[in-house]
Amino acid sequence: MLKSWFAAVACLAVGLVAHESTPFVAADEWDAQTDVIIESMDEDQLVGQMVQVAFSRFFNKDKTFDEDKFRAYAKLKIGSYLSGPWQSGSYNGKYGWTAQEWRDVLSRAQEIVKEENEGHPFIFGIDSLHGAGFTSGAVLFGQPINGAATFNPDLAYTMGHIAGRDTLAAGTPWIFGPMLEISQNPLWPRVYETFGEDPYLVSTIAESLIKGIQSDIDRQPHAGGHLDFLTYQLEWVTGEEGYVRWSLDGSPIFEVTTDAFSNVPQNSKKNNPQKVMLEEPMYLIYNVALSSSWGTTPPNAGRECRGDGNDPVANAICDSFPMYMKIDYIRLYQDLGDDLPADSYMQVGCDPASHPTKKWIDAHIDEYVDDDNTWKEVSGKAFCTKDNDCTIGGNVGTTALKTGKCVKSRCQCTYSTSWGGPRCTTALAGSTSTSASSLSSRAYGPPMGLSLGIAGIIVFLSFISVYMAMIAVKKEAAALTKTNAQGKMAGSMVDENGLNHSTNQRPKDNYSQNFV
Structure with missing residues (x-):
């Protein structure tokens, strides 16, 4: 029961930072990761994951981090912390840390927890109900009740987007909000953090705000960077009206048409051959090589860019670069002809039955390989x-x-x-x-040789096992025969000594008649 409950909590935690526009990551992938994490924890660690402690208790009056005090809690396997030292007020005219200072403190805290908790990190969250209020330079909005009073879902989305962006830039992937209680109190207590008393308005504004918060957040809770998705598209159309077109998010960025091949300038060379758009089965090689000197080292938002790292503008630009690049999927379509119904003339994949690409390549392999470049x-x-x-x-x-x-x-x-x-x-x-x-x-x-060798060993051991079993059976049969022979010999000796004479000399009467 404990495992199932904690799995739900773990999935909820990562769900709070899930990228809303990327449904292609299957739920079972998160389940698999959660199961692996849970199975590696002992009971103390599982209990610790259900405890959340105020992060502010580990800071001195001057807002410096007390590592020794924090390490004592880390030894208790505490799994979650919230807020920070700035809720208690300012210090020396400061009301918060910069994004870099937040990341430095949280990174050091994570290092301590991993040292004391077998590599398991903690989850950290903070109040950003109307902006990252404890991060210097962040955008701060009015209270949520003011946002609801605009009756503008688009504005709520923008508020959420900026709050999520600034909070994540400071190394925090979890926002404690929004507050969705329906509040109606004429005494006007502290209800300004809600969206008011109307359920429809609250649900509409909250939906837009949450989508805004999640619009700029990486799926991986530990990642301190932004995540964007781009769709690259390559169209290869053959024939007289064909073309090769490269597109980015549906917008063409470069194109080569058939006439670039077929209507080449002849000039004085009248024998310049007329070319056509390639139309034959071919390999598709996807190359996404990335320069080893790209961005920061290691790839993590907040690290200095390559170079002297003294230019804050350059560092800010570097922080906006993609830190990681990953291919989500590659999908191929095959055009089967315009004479088919609109819903069936496109074939997903590159080896449809009507155009057996693999079969063609297998039958003409010499045209696709080079013996000098294997x-x-x-x-x-x-x-x-x-x-x-x-x-x-x-x-x-x-x-x-x-x-x-x-x-x-x-x-x-x-x-x-x-x-x-x-x-x-x-x-x-x-x-x-x-x-x-x-x-x-x-x-x-x-390799085939290794497989045959293993198979041979198995067969040999099987024969040995059968042979040993047969020997054991023969030995058992011989022992039984010997025992029977000894029994018969003993019986004959008894007869010779006359000890069983009355039995041997019993009358030939039918003894069955003597029993009822």
């Missing part, structure tokens, strides 16, 4: 920080098989003949030949 199988070498970055399963799920490890910040495959790829997560083919037969009959897993 395939190169990559084995490790991806950047890493821990062993889980270089194995199947990774940080989600557990497996006894570790296909790689992190050595000097680079992945190194443990079973180089069976598992490869930059992160040692790709099952290698049984043969690296580029012949048609090897492509069409590609086998994954351990």
Whole structure:
């Protein structure tokens, strides 16, 4: 029961910072991560996750962080802290920290907790009901009741977006708000943090505000940076009216049309061949290489940019750069012809039955390979920080098989003949030949020789086991035969001594007649 309840709490916590516009991350992925975290905790840690302590108690009067006092609580496995030292008032004319100062304090606190709690971080939240009020330079709005009085959901969205942006920039992914109570009190107590007394108005303004808060927040609670999603699109249309077009979020940014090939300038070279748009099965290679000198090192908002790091403007620009880049999915469509119904002429994937791309490539493999430039199988070498970055399963799920490890910040495959790829997560083919037969009959897993060797050992051990069992049965049968022979010999000796004479000399009467 405890595990199920805590799983719900954990999912709720990450749900508060979920990116509303990205539903493609499946719920079971969060469940898997939650299960792994929970299973690694003992009872003290699970209880600690249900305790939340005011962060303000760990600061001195001058707002400096008391690490020793905080470490004592970290030893108790406390899982959540809230607010900070500025609720109690200003100090030396300051009413809050800069975003960088917030991140420095929270980063140090996380380091202490991880040291004392087997690497598990804590969850931190703060009140930002009308802006990041304790972050210097942040935008501060009027109280929520004022926002509701505008009856403007778009304004509420903007307020939420800015509050979420500024709070996250200070290293806090969790806002304690909005306050959704329906309040009606003519005495006017402290109800200005609500959206008023009308349920419809409260729900409408709250919905827009929450969407605004979540619009600029990374899915990963520990990430102190912004997350944006872009859709890249490539259209390849063949024929006389064809073109190759690159688009970004639906807007074309570059295009090459068929006439660029077919109507080339002839000049004096009348034999300049007329070209057509390529129309044949082909590979699709997606290259998203990123410069190793991009952004900050390590990639984390608030770190200094490359260079001397003394220009605050440059540092601010650097903080706005993407810290991590990830491909969510690649989807391919195949145009099957305009003569089909509008809802069926597009085929998802690149190998439809009417255009068997894979079959064509398999049958014409020589046209797609170069004997002088053979395939190169990559084995490790991806950047890493821990062993889980270089194995199947990774940080989600557990497996006894570790296909790689992190050595000097680079992945190194443990079973180089069976598992490869930059992160040692790709099952290698049984043969690296580029012949048609090897492509069409590609086998994954351990090499064939190793598989046959293991199979041979299993068969040999099976024969040995059967042989030993047969020997044991024969020995048991021999022992039983010997025992029976000894019994018969003993019986004959009794007869010879006349000890059982009356039985041997019993009359031939039918004894069954003597029983009722």
